[in-house]
Amino acid sequence: MTSTPISVVLCARNEASRIEQSIRAIKACEPAELIVVDGGSTDETVAIAEGLGVRVIRSGGKGLAPDRQLGADHATHDLIAFIDADHRPAPDALDSLKRDMDEFGLDVVQAAVGIEDNGFWNRAEHDAMAVFQHTPGPRALMIGVAPTLYRKEVLQAVRFDEVNKEQSDDADLFKRIVDTGKYTFGVGRTIVPQFHHPDRKDYLNKFRWYGRRDAEFIRTHPDRAHSMWFHLLVRYPLWRPIKAVFQGKPRAAVYFWVCGGTRLSVVISKTIQSVFLRTSRPTPEPGDA
Structure with missing residues (x-):
């Protein structure tokens, strides 16, 4: 034990x-x-x-x-x-x-x-x-x-x-x-x-799953949204790939680009959908209960 x-x-x-x-x-x-x-x-x-x-x-x-x-x-x-x-x-x-x-x-x-x-x-x-x-x-x-x-x-x-x-x-x-x-x-x-x-398809599905969770985190914790956007816009496409290349790990750079890009595309899509749903809701008429 x-x-x-x-x-x-x-x-x-x-x-x-x-x-x-x-x-x-x-x-x-x-x-x-x-x-x-x-x-x-x-x-x-x-x-x-x-x-x-x-x-x-x-x-x-x-x-x-x-x-x-x-x-x-x-x-x-x-x-x-x-x-x-x-x-x-x-x-x-x-x-x-x-x-x-x-x-x-x-x-x-x-x-x-x-x-x-x-x-x-x-x-x-x-x-x-x-x-x-x-x-x-x-x-x-x-x-x-x-x-x-x-x-x-x-x-x-x-x-x-x-x-x-x-x-x-x-x-x-x-x-x-x-x-x-x-x-x-x-x-x-x-x-x-x-x-x-x-399989590449399995990884892409996993990255999309991450992206849906990222979008929900932004929605649930707007006070930390800037941190998530920085993660997706800077850490994944820039900082981590550069670090990977300097460490002699080019495969890691590819992983960061594909993972980060997939997650970012899902977050942008979810954000646009959320904005569209908010703006498309009808404005209640005076006196509506």
Whole structure:
């Protein structure tokens, strides 16, 4: 068992092809508790998890952010790790994350993600992660929600958005963590392998999904809209690609351009739609109830 009791929460939906490998990897870490939150799977995800002796909570398909909060609420230990179905943590990963948390004095610590080499886009994403994510230490704005270790009090004080299914589970949560001024977060030295689909179409669908969440973040948090626009207009097309080229990782530059451009196009489209809907609504006549 891990040196400090840790609850692991794995949120999944239609992950029958990957969840067994993830559960076996997590079990090798010997957590004090493993909970799978199923988000309405129509495949064998639940049967596989239960067949491996894992406690499964069915959320009814409320969305990823509510599912994460549901798992955190059911966790019984003071430390909670979110591990996803595409992660394959090494047996010492949880203990390593706890050491990272202690070393940097953090309340939330994310593992660096190592994308497994399986085609151009996997290699490009792996290089991209190395460019902007693999520097250990505290962060000022946000980190990823998983694979990440949390002090439970953080997820009790600052909860995931449990209503808005379109809300980003990471940008929204860490925006509100920053607003408290109480908790620190960052990236540790631990690296957790991650398995993504190698097909370009799958990546484009993922980037569009990010874009929809970006647009919802701007709508929900207008006070931070400038930060998101800077992210999409400067960091992705300029700063990160330049940094990638100087580090000898041209594939990462391609990843940033395609990911950022796709997300930006979705955000612009959603913004135009929102403006059009507001301006096209009929003005109520005097006396209308």
